Amino acid sequence: MVKSSSKQSAPxxxxxxxxxAVSLLMLPSEAELTALAxxxxxxxxxxxxxxxxxxxxxxIRHLRETGTTRTTQEVAELCEYSTKMIQRxxxxxxxxxxxxxxxxxxxxxxGMVKFFRHEHRRGNQSAAExxxxxxxxxxxxxxxxxxxxxxxxxxxxxxxxxxxxGIVRTELAGxxxxxxxxVALRRVIDEQIHFSLQRLAEAMTAVSAALRDxxxxxxxxxxxxxxxxx
Numbered sequence: 001m002v003k004s005s006s007k008q009s010a011p012x013x014x015x016x017x018x019x020x021a022v023s024l025l026m027l028p029s030e031a032e033l034t035a036l037a038x039x040x041x042x043x044x045x046x047x048x049x050x051x052x053x054x055x056x057x058x059x060i061r062h063l064r065e066t067g068t069t070r071t072t073q074e075v076a077e078l079c080e081y082s083t084k085m086i087q088r089x090x091x092x093x094x095x096x097x098x099x100x101x102x103x104x105x106x107x108x109x110x111g112m113v114k115f116f117r118h119e120h121r122r123g124n125q126s127a128a129e130x131x132x133x134x135x136x137x138x139x140x141x142x143x144x145x146x147x148x149x150x151x152x153x154x155x156x157x158x159x160x161x162x163x164x165x166g167i168v169r170t171e172l173a174g175x176x177x178x179x180x181x182x183v184a185l186r187r188v189i190d191e192q193i194h195f196s197l198q199r200l201a202e203a204m205t206a207v208s209a210a211l212r213d214x215x216x217x218x219x220x221x222x223x224x225x226x227x228x229x230x
Contacts, residue, residue, distance in 0.1 A: 014052045021050045025059050036062060039100055069102040078105070079112065089115060158208050165204060169197055 042058030095111035145151035210220030
């Protein structure tokens with residue numbers, strides 16, 4: 001009879017109730033046991049009934065994983081990102097969890113380094129493409145300005161100014177004779193005209209040099225005036 005009773009109790013051997021399971025695993029409450037079950041660590045054989053072997057093996061796996069893994073919130077806080085950003089990186093394939101809401105910290109950091117490198121290369125490429133577009137737009141702008149005669153070669157512009165200065169010199173050459181009959185007065189006028197034309201020539205030389213050096217017309221003229229004043 002004793003032998004028969006032993007066979008009848010065998011199917012229940014190694015199965016314990018929830019309260020005993022909590023005590024065995026030294027968990028704070030049955031809620032923690034339920035949470036581990038929901039995370040897939042182990043499963044009950046019946047409501048409130050657990051196989052000891054499953055509990056121990058599942059809890060050991062849990063301890064191994066949680067020793068080097070973090071939750072999504074913990075990873076976000078460590079990396080100073082939002083959980084939404086962590087999920088975005090996961091969706092793009094840069095990182096992946098080892099289990100539900102568990103992340104291998106080393107793998108996460110490695111994935112983020114790859115992501116940053118990718119973003120850096122893409123940023124450099126975008127900057128280079130933007131510079132090419134800017135140069136092309138500038139080239140088109142210059143061509144249109146040349147075609148509309150809003151932009152001319154600097155040598156052509158300086159030649160035009162030289163021609164005007166030549167006309168001014170010619171006109172001033174006979175000014176004294178037309179202005180006075182007195183010979184002494186003519187000499188005074190001619191002398192002043194000579195000095196004026198000399199200063200004009202020096203100013204033109206200074207302006208031409210400044211424009212060829214890439215300075216603006218305003219700066220070039222201001223520099224020439226400053227030289228004359230000195």
